[in-house]
Amino acid sequence: MDKSSKHAVRVLEYDSLLKLLKSYAKTSAAKEQISDLLPTANIVLIKKQISETSELKDLILSGNHLPLGSVENILPIITNHALSGASLEPDQLLSVASTLQTVNDIRTYSHGNRDIAPLLWLSAIDLAPQPEIISEIYRCIDSDKTVKDAATKKLLLLRRSKTKLRTTINRKLNSLINSSELKSALENKTITSRNGRPVIAMKSNFRNAVRGSLLDKSNSGFTSFIEPHVITETVNELESVRYEERKEVARILRELSVSIFAVKESLIENIRILTYIDITNAKAQFSYDYQMTAPEINDSGRLILFEARHPLLMHFIRDNFSENISPMPIEKVKSKVVSLSIKFDNKLNLIIITGPNTGGKTVALKTLGLLTLMAQSGMHIPASAGTTMPIFKKIFADIGDEQSIEQSLSTFSSHLNNIARVINNADSDTLVLLDELGSGTDPAEGAALATSILNFLHSSGTKVIATTHLGSLKTFAYSTSGAENASMEFDEKTLKPTYKLLVGQPGSSNALAIARRLGLKEEIIKHAEKLISGKENDNSKLINKVQQLRVIAERGIKESQKLSSKLKREIEEIKKERKKITEVVNAEVESIFKDVKSVVNEFSKAAVNAPPPWNKRAEEFKKRINELADGTPLARQRERFIKNLSSGKSVFVQSLNCYAIVKTINHGKKTVVVESDGVNFKISFNKILERPFSQPVKKKVKKEIKPEKKKIIKHHPAKVKNFIKNLKEGDAVYSTALSSVVIVDTINHEKKKLVVKFGGFPTELPFYKVSPVATKKDKDLAE
Incomplete structure (x- = not known):
């Protein structure tokens, strides 16, 4: 974003937002980068970052959190030590190992979720975990930040020797x-040390009671610290071992x-990638906590906010107005912060908001401005779905009282300074937010100047939202194409603002109503009303008339939209009914032709031996009937359906009265093998449909056609085993898959399957799908 936007970034409290975002970052490097985060005008980068944030937020919503463990900013340590040639200390090595472990965890996590989070995988694909270094550090360095005894064989032997020598020294001293x-010569029986060597405390007048070296005396001189000669050689040996230990x-x-x-360069790249992922994760967590949405980013200049809220206001209420220790639930926060909806399409580039002070005009400006900065920083925003934001190369905001004592500038002069900078830099890629335009000077001159400023910016194609108390600017908005009035709603009953923005409706200051509520004398208020009435001009009357017409027009539009929606629903119902009737008629035609074909085929068979030309005419008649039958709508539809049939497709099987999945197709024999309920069936083409006639499509397999509900007897497992063992070809069995009694054709005990005849075709069934028939009647039905 342009450098000239720095002032807007400050007055819109973008830094406070970044502080809030920083609280969600895990790493110090990410926190540092967030502090320096600035909006960009690069639409490709903005869309990418918003999409990445959405991806991580979806993972959070699913409970699949990013494993961002311990990551420290190890780059300064590594860089400084590499330059100086100094070795890293054990605690620094552990920091490197824990950071590399997080690198490994993130890469593994992103690889495992690459199908649902492809952008994260692309970000993490260049991470280099360095598993050998991680393993070696943890092998050598203990959690207490010391080098382990087992780091090398030599170190282990040296430390064992050190322990042994210490034991020998302690034993001799204790003796x-x-x-x-x-x-009587000892001051006490405590073994202490001086200069790293063990000593005993003796009374100075008895120091010669033991042969040894004087290493130190107490401040009083009464106690001498002696190293007995009996341990000197052992202590010297211990010192030598310690020296070798330090070297090792x-x-x-x-090493x-x-x-x-x-691998310093690889570590630098790892930290860069981890920092980027951490920043994205912070944005996602921020979005999750405040129920934000991803704005649609466009390059057409459309700015549409639905139910937008100021994030800092939400944060303030959440943390300061909770009824208990924990923060206020976000749903309750949203109910307390009035939302803002505003629409800037390609035909509109100026909105003038009028109304009383403390009505929420300034918050509306700041909300729009801050949300724009958030979107252009790759963040989600606290607004409802359907919100779309354009890209602004520059943002200017003149908000609040910025008078300068040092520069001897009044409020008015300070505003003019800011506006002059806006005028000199604004263009069609600029958003301008002006608060209390024209205030701080003579109302007539302020109104004239404000009108001129808005006219200039409007003609430059700049998107502008301005707040004001000046009534003449309402007339400017009504008389200017591409400009619109707006106001902050005021409850006339309670005489309090509702903080709702009403686009298309100009506001008033409600000064007299507020004065009456606050107890100002009635005679003063009535006198003021007379003065206002006397000064009411044609423009005011025109505005009121236009407003009345606007209300009538909007009411008419709403009514027409309702009628239009109702008409569309009725048309859709008619279309559905027509489609249903057409399907029924086509099915009836198909059925009639089927019956006709059956009669003609019988007639043709009977006429085969008839004398010429009757036998030939019978055959021609049959051919003509078949041609007509093949030309019906359903026949043509069936032909296309069979032509496009492929393995894996779902078809409706008439004989099973359910859907099944196509396994194989034989166009020569005009049959398909389908699978239903784990069983394969061979079915002819004329028994399958794309969907049943005039019935809702069933997604689940349901077997509903049952000639007669059969009473199935549950058999004891031993009886079932005997039943299968004694089963013979030609026996009748009941198939739970087919809901029918069928005759066994062949039996394969090795594969635990049998083949039965069903619908004229052999069908394979597993043993567990068949059971003994309940009655002799069932067997008769099968035969």
């Missing part, structure tokens, strides 16, 4: 201090550091 000879630890830290410095 000394517990001896009866030194009982330094070598281990150096780990060098391995990290070798």
Whole structure:
């Protein structure tokens, strides 16, 4: 965004919004970058960032949160140490390992969710987890930020030796201090150390009671700290071991550091990607907490806000007006913040809002301005679905009293300074927000100047929203194409503002009504009303007349829209009814032709042996009837349906009275194999349909055609086993899949399946889909 927009960014409190967004970031690097985040006019980048935010928000809504664990800004540490050649300390190595572990977690997570979050996967695809480095750091460095004994074999041996030497020293010292000879010479029996060497505390006048070296004395001089000669050699050996230990630890830290410095560029890229993902996740979490939506971004200049709310006002109410310790539920917050709806289409580029102070005019300006900055920063906004935002290269806002004592500028002069900057920079890609335009000076001159300013900006194609108390600007809006009046609603009964923006309706200050409510003397108010009445001019009358006509016109539009909607519904109903009737008629025609074909076929068979030319004419008659039957609407529809038939398609099987899935097609034999309820059936073309005639399409397989409800007896498992074992070809069984009694054709005990005849075709059934028939009647039905 243009540098000239910095003033607007400040007065619209964009920095306060960024502070709120920062609270959702996990990493210090992300928090730093959010502090410097500025809106952009790059529409491709804006759309990409909003889409990425939407993706992560969908994951949050599904409970599938991003595994952003411990990520520290390790770049300064790595860069500084790499330049100086110094090794990293154990705590710094653990920071590197935990950051790389998060890199690994994010990459694994994004890969696992690449189908539902492809943009996240594209962002994370270049992450390089460095698993070898992670493994080596955790192998060598303990959680207490020390090098582990097992880091190397040499270090393990050195530390074992150190422990052994310490034990020997302590044993010898304990032997000394517990001896009866030194009982009166000892100051106490505590083993301490001086300069890293173990000593015992002896009374100075008994210091020669034990052979040793004096390493220190107390401040009083009464206590001497002696290292007995009996442990000197062992202590010297311990010092040597400690020296070797320090060398080995330094070598281990150096090797780990060098391995990290070798992939410094990869780590820098990892941190960059993690920071970007963290910022996007912060936007998504912010959107989730405040129930925001993704605005549609357009390049046509359309600005449409539905039920928009100021995010900082929502945050203030949420955190300060809760009835308990936890924040107020967002639904309750939304009910307390009055929403703003506004529409700037291509034909409109100026809205003038009039009305009393404290009515919400300034909040409306700030809401529109801040939401524009949010959208152009790749964020969701607190508004309803259907909101669409254009891209502005510049945003100017002259809001509030910005008088300057240092520059000796009055409120009016300060406003003019800002407006002069607007005039010099505004164009068709600019949004201008002007608060209390024309105030702070003589009303007549202020109105003239305000009208001229708005006229200039309007002619430049600039999108402008201005608030004012000046009544003459209402006339300007009514008389100017592409301009519109608006007002903040005022409840005349309670004499309080409702904070609702009414576009198309000019407002008034309601000063006299407010004065009456506040108890100003009635005689003063009535005198003022007479003065206003006397000064009412033709323009005021014209505005009132236009407003009345507008109300009548809007009422007429609403009525016409209702009638139009009703007419559309009735037309749709007629179309549906006509379609239903057509289907019924076509089905009836099809049925009649089927009967005719059946009669003609019988006639043709009977006439085969008839003398010429009657046998030939019978055959021609049959051919003509078949041609007519093939030309019916349903026949042509069936022909297209069979032609486009493919494996995997769902078809309605008339003989099963349910839907089934096509497995294979044989055009030569005019048959298909379909699967229903786990069973395959071979069905002829003339038994399948795209959907049943004049009936709702059923999505689930349902078997409803039952010639007679059969009483199925549940058999004991042992009886079922015997039933299958004793089953023979030609036996009658009941099929639960076909809801019918069928005759067994062949049996395959190895595959635990049998083939039965159904609908003239062999059908394969698993053993568990058949059971013994209940009665002899069922067997007779099957035969």
